[in-house]
Amino acid sequence: MNSDKKQLESKLLAEFVPRLEKTTLSWYLLFGFFLLLFAFGVYGLVTQIREGHIVTGMRDNVVWGMYIVNFIFFMGLSYAGALVSGSLHLFRSHWRGPVIRIAELVTVISLLIGPCFILFCIGRLDRLHFLILYPRIQSPITWDVIAITTDIFGCFIFLYLSFIEDFATLRDRVNMKMPEWRKKIYKVLALGYTGTPAQRKQLVLARDIMAGMIIAIAVIVYSVLAWIFGVTLQPGWHSTIFGPYFVIAAVFSGTGLLIILMWFFRKIYHLEEYITRTHFINVGVIMLVIACFYGYFTFSDYLTKWYGSVKMDKVLIDRLFTDFYWLFIFSNYVGILVPIVVVGLPRLRTINNITFAALIALIGLWVNRYLIVIPTLETPYLPIQDTREAWISYSSTWVEWSLSLAGIAVFGILIMLATKLVPIISVSEMTDDDEKYKQKVSF
Amino acid sequence: MKNIHINIRSFMGKRLAVVFSLLLLSPLFSMAQDSATAEAAEKKPPSLEFIQYKNANGTRTLKASLHYVENKERKAVRGAEITFFSGADKSLELNKVKTSLKGEAIFVIPVSKVLPLDEAGLITVGASFAGNEKFEGIEDQVSVKDVNFKLTPNGEDSIKTITVMAFGTNDKGAPIPLADAAVMLYVQRMFSPLKIGEGKIDSAGVCVFDFPAGLPGDSAGVLHVIARIEENETYGNIQADTLLKWGVEAVHVVPGSYKALWSQVAPTWMVQTLIILLGGVWGHYAYAVYKIFKIRRIAKMEEYEKFGV
Numbered sequence: 001m002n003s004d005k006k007q008l009e010s011k012l013l014a015e016f017v018p019r020l021e022k023t024t025l026s027w028y029l030l031f032g033f034f035l036l037l038f039a040f041g042v043y044g045l046v047t048q049i050r051e052g053h054i055v056t057g058m059r060d061n062v063v064w065g066m067y068i069v070n071f072i073f074f075m076g077l078s079y080a081g082a083l084v085s086g087s088l089h090l091f092r093s094h095w096r097g098p099v100i101r102i103a104e105l106v107t108v109i110s111l112l113i114g115p116c117f118i119l120f121c122i123g124r125l126d127r128l129h130f131l132i133l134y135p136r137i138q139s140p141i142t143w144d145v146i147a148i149t150t151d152i153f154g155c156f157i158f159l160y161l162s163f164i165e166d167f168a169t170l171r172d173r174v175n176m177k178m179p180e181w182r183k184k185i186y187k188v189l190a191l192g193y194t195g196t197p198a199q200r201k202q203l204v205l206a207r208d209i210m211a212g213m214i215i216a217i218a219v220i221v222y223s224v225l226a227w228i229f230g231v232t233l234q235p236g237w238h239s240t241i242f243g244p245y246f247v248i249a250a251v252f253s254g255t256g257l258l259i260i261l262m263w264f265f266r267k268i269y270h271l272e273e274y275i276t277r278t279h280f281i282n283v284g285v286i287m288l289v290i291a292c293f294y295g296y297f298t299f300s301d302y303l304t305k306w307y308g309s310v311k312m313d314k315v316l317i318d319r320l321f322t323d324f325y326w327l328f329i330f331s332n333y334v335g336i337l338v339p340i341v342v343v344g345l346p347r348l349r350t351i352n353n354i355t356f357a358a359l360i361a362l363i364g365l366w367v368n369r370y371l372i373v374i375p376t377l378e379t380p381y382l383p384i385q386d387t388r389e390a391w392i393s394y395s396s397t398w399v400e401w402s403l404s405l406a407g408i409a410v411f412g413i414l415i416m417l418a419t420k421l422v423p424i425i426s427v428s429e430m431t432d433d434d435e436k437y438k439q440k441v442s443f
Numbered sequence: 444m445k446n447i448h449i450n451i452r453s454f455m456g457k458r459l460a461v462v463f464s465l466l467l468l469s470p471l472f473s474m475a476q477d478s479a480t481a482e483a484a485e486k487k488p489p490s491l492e493f494i495q496y497k498n499a500n501g502t503r504t505l506k507a508s509l510h511y512v513e514n515k516e517r518k519a520v521r522g523a524e525i526t527f528f529s530g531a532d533k534s535l536e537l538n539k540v541k542t543s544l545k546g547e548a549i550f551v552i553p554v555s556k557v558l559p560l561d562e563a564g565l566i567t568v569g570a571s572f573a574g575n576e577k578f579e580g581i582e583d584q585v586s587v588k589d590v591n592f593k594l595t596p597n598g599e600d601s602i603k604t605i606t607v608m609a610f611g612t613n614d615k616g617a618p619i620p621l622a623d624a625a626v627m628l629y630v631q632r633m634f635s636p637l638k639i640g641e642g643k644i645d646s647a648g649v650c651v652f653d654f655p656a657g658l659p660g661d662s663a664g665v666l667h668v669i670a671r672i673e674e675n676e677t678y679g680n681i682q683a684d685t686l687l688k689w690g691v692e693a694v695h696v697v698p699g700s701y702k703a704l705w706s707q708v709a710p711t712w713m714v715q716t717l718i719i720l721l722g723g724v725w726g727h728y729a730y731a732v733y734k735i736f737k738i739r740r741i742a743k744m745e746e747y748e749k750f751g752v
Contacts, residue, residue, distance in 0.1 A: 136709070137709035137713055137714060137717060138709045138710075138713065146717075146721070150721065150724055150725070153728060154724070154728060157728060157731050157732065157735075160735075161731070161735070164738070191735065191738050191739045191742060192738070192739055192741075192742025192743065192745075192746070193738055193742065194742065194745070196741070196745060198741050199738050199741050199742065202734045202737045202738050202741065203734070203738060205734060206730075206731040206734035206735065209727055209730060209731050209734075210727075210728075210731050212727075213724060213727050213728070213731075216724075217724060220720070315544055318518070379544065
């Protein structure tokens with residue numbers, strides 16, 4: 001490491017280590033707020049377990065509701081985090097340092113939260129183990145179980161590999177004011193890494209392999225999730241482009257969340273020096289390109305369905321433009337155009353503008369998932385004459401909202417805990433010597 | 444809201460703020476315009492198609508279809524509340540049913556329900572839609588005489604026949620045959636009934652059909668046979684049906700290479716794909732984990748070289 005890099009490392013450690021050592025009142029307050037939201041979700045869950053799924057808005061016709069919407073949404077965030085962090089690492093983007101750790105954390109934390117919503121949705125949890133005991137390879141649900149399990153393992157390995165150098169740096173730092181058990185954790189997790197060329201070669205090789213793998217896995221796994229819908233003969237779902245459409249939507253939402261988190265951490269930790277306008281513009285441009293692709297896929301999907309005029313597809317699209325009109329407009333017009341306009345026009349490219357556009361895109365994409373799931377289930381092929389009114393129309397209940405908010409709270413809690421374990425900006429990535437990498441690693 | 448607006452302006456510049464705000468607010472303008480237009484616009488006149496038919500088991504089926512025309516296209520009115528009634532003065536409300544996604548509402552009057560008769564001995568049934576904020580109200584009704592309609596299969600001889608009997612009642616309550624009334628005989632196919640005979644009720648109130656041989660039935664050879672008098676001026680629509688094992692048993696041959704995912708065993712290509720994918724991915728994981736252990740081993744070796752322990 002040259003002297004400049006050494007200096008930068010010292011500066012970063014001087015800035016971030018005190019944040020690992022001390023916990024401020026505002027940290028506790030925010031943590032307490034998230035715990036309250038989480039407790040509200042637990043209360044909702046207890047109510048649901050005690051009284052059954054009747055306390056949700058799901059009924060015989062609309063058997064999937066907000067839980068599945070949240071599942072798709074969180075999984076999308078995770079896959080986007082994997083794609084972004086994997087790509088940034090693999091292509092050695094020179095600006096990756098301050099943002100890659102946030103993307104890595106988004107990947108793993110979203111991946112832990114998403115599948116929980118499936119468990120909330122299942123009526124007979126006592127039969128859950130049947131998925132493992134009696135799997136049917138032909139079932140998309142089995143594909144999803146295999147894919148998500150594989151993804152969780154891969155993302156954890158990738159995250160751990162990216163932490164090793166920082167664990168070693170923290171282990172070697174003397175006079176850290178923290179309990180001995182925490183120092184021991186750093187020592188164990190650092191694996192005796194000292195940055196020797198031999199160790200570095202192993203680490204770089206492993207990280208590169210895992211970066212490539214999590215990109216591939218992200219595409220495959222989110223496609224599998226899309227195929228759960230795509231292989232089903234339901235109006236609006238039976239589409240050949242659902243796989244790539246879901247992947248693009250995932251990256252779109254993930255870049256949006258990444259920008260929002262960059263904005264938050266920049267404000268909270270005063271990282272103006274490290275996370276600059278250039279980082280926002282760079283991630284913003286990725287968001288812009290993805291927004292264009294996403295808009296193209298959305299238009300293509302609805303155009304072919306509308307032109308095909310299959311009866312129930314037509315009924316579905318009629319409903320999207322009547323009963324769900326404003327949600328549809330917000331999700332598929334405002335949610336796409338705002339990021340394109342804000343990032344596309346140089347004069348609008350301020351940090352706050354880009355963050356605002358990312359927020360609009362993120363909310364729009366949640367609504368998009370809602371519009372994929374709910375209206376279709378309210379428009380089945382079989383006639384729904386003579387069934388109860390409440391079974392035909394879906395309306396979410398406080399229990400579903402409480403668990404949704406709990407999901408957001410757990411995301412916040414885990415991010416906050418992670419920032420207590422390692423610096424939110426990866427010291428190793430910031431001080432990384434890419435030329436050295438190229439010399440040391442040869443495939 | 445005011446604060447948000449001020450913040451946006453502060454980081455965008457006035458002109459751009461105006462353009463951007465307009466872009467965001469454009470749906471609201473459109474909404475306001477739409478609602479204003481909707482208020483100004485007159486309610487649309489829907490069309491109501493009402494049919495009723497008497498079933499052989501004594502029940503009576505009422506069906507109302509509500510549609511409207513928009514951009515030269517016939518569209519269903521969904522979720523509209525249809526009131527089914529009986530009596531020329533709508534004295535008896537039978538039920539309220541909401542229209543389906545196809546704009547249809549169906550109600551079956553049970554045998555136990557006594558319908559009022561007018562002075563001429565006619566039963567009046569109808570459907571009405573009271574209207575809502577988008578559509579005008581509309582109603583339709585029909586008056587028919589009650590009738591006894593019966594379908595009897597005769598399958599003992601080599602030639603199978605269906606006998607249909609139809610009788611109304613005179614002023615004194617005595618049965619009178621529905622002479623010259625046209626009767627249709629159908630068998631139900633997958634999507635709609637297939638007409639297999641047409642005849643007229645004779646002076647004795649009877650019509651006999653020869654039943655064709657060789658009609659394909661279900662796997663047990665069962666056919667759903669329906670006899671109907673349709674849109675009779677006096678008696679309306681009348682229907683009787685029965686299940687008869689007079690068809691040819693359908694044999695569903697499952698091809699050896701059936702390409703369904705719900706077969707007992709997963710297709711070979713799928714198993715191969717899964718093994719290749721999982722093998723490739725988990726193989727790489729194993730290699731990465733091996734590298735992690737190697738980092739630890741190198742550290743121990745270096746420690747040993749350095750300190751000799």
